[in-house]
Amino acid sequence: MEKFLYQRLDEKNPKINMWFIYPAIESFAMASLGYLAIYKDLDLNPDIFVERVYTDTKTTLLNPRDVDAIAFSVSFEMDIFNIIKIFDKYNIEKKASNRKEDDPIIYAGGPVMMSNPKPYEEFFDFITIGEKIAQKEISNVLKDKRTKKRDEILKLLSEIEGVYVPKYKKEKIKIARDDLNEEIIYTTILSDKSFFQNTFIVEIGRGCPKMCNFCLASWLNIPWRYPPYEKIIEALEKGLKYTNKIALLGAYVQGHPRFDDIIKYIAKRCEKEDIELSISSLRADLADIGLIETLVKCNQKTATIALEAGSQRLRDFIKKDLSEEQILKTIETAFKGGLKGLKIYVMIGLPTEGDNDIEELYELAKKMKSKIKELAKKSSNKHFEITLSASTYIPKAHTPFENFKRFDNKTLEKRINFLKKNLHKEGINFRVSSIEWDNFQAILSICEEDLSDFLIDTVKNGANLGAFKKTLREYIKRGLLDETVLHQKAPFNDTKVHSWNFIDTGANQLIKKRLDILVSDLEHIGSV
């Protein structure tokens, strides 16, 4: 069942039909704030009839032949497999250059596309390099799809700020940014099919002022923005009319200037009602006891904190401003506040990482475990668990680490095996992502060439890990893909202009400065 949290139009006399596709199953789509927020705008546009489509959609209301435009909301690199499968399922021409006058105009948006559109650009007539705000003008141009020539529409689209039309390349494209003072993003449809069933999610911040060197969420969202307290409370009130499950979302939720007031407000409501609150991730240096107690009072059992690296040296190098003392203090606060556990996120294979950094991560995990044992002796809480959740480092375009590629599989495997073996002995849960899938994501994140044929062939070969490895081997053997796309080829201080540099995030100069500092640090220690 679905509950719309806005007043839908009674009737429409649309000029065009559109599919808004989330390239994954419905439950993920209905949990995606960006997808739901843009759907609401399309749904409220009298000129557009819009149908939501997912990978598990059995039958569509619209016949594919009657669809004038198709938009994809892309959250993850791997979604591209599903996009290609959707093209096959509905018999849609995969490459934009082969589409005919009457074919639908197909575009995509989302952080993956904003950061590095090059690998995918042959699939789409245009790509949205911007946030939700760009859609308004896009809709205004697309509505004339039936009365204007395809090329005329594409030219008009290329004039919109934050729109990239590969056929009409521009020297610079500025990211179109939403004004969060004007509009706040929250769940617009509550669905019992959502991955976060009947949960009202509200975005309380976009971007992060901490600007860790690897972090796309921070470097792509400049300046970081927080909606006003009043708008957040208004949104929460709206959501609480329909559900008792609420979640606060943001890369750095505690950075909101009135975060304490928001928590106090929710805590007060929790005293009178049975409210379930969850928060995406906490900064380990800011987890104060009041916040933890509120989370527990509002039924949150565990929380996630991100350390990224185990050694102080490496945390400093990646600019994660976090000391060991703060980490251990957070464990104590989480324990005393009444949580049942903490998920601790780390990355393996960060630039400059050595075996010693991994050993220090293991030592830190042991210290966390002994801290918990020590606390448990004096408490009735005997079931507090920590889980180390790791993924391997994936370089991202538009961050100061964009020139720092991945370690080879052997080095990563060795370090992961060391942690698996030793953490297991200590009774510490350890989960880790797949090195090969992370390789795949890394290729898509930083490849500066078109990858459409490679991706189509990977889907033809099965769209699984085996297919990816097989296709990658074939392409490298035939000289169609450069092996060094994953591993270091150029020096870190390479001043080459990247294919993604035409996208102006507002931080291109800052990235250069940060990179100069990193290189000079490395020269100092003799690493370049």
Ligand code: SF4
């Ligand atoms: S603190 Fe977290 S969200 Fe902020 S820049 Fe660092 S990794 Fe990104």
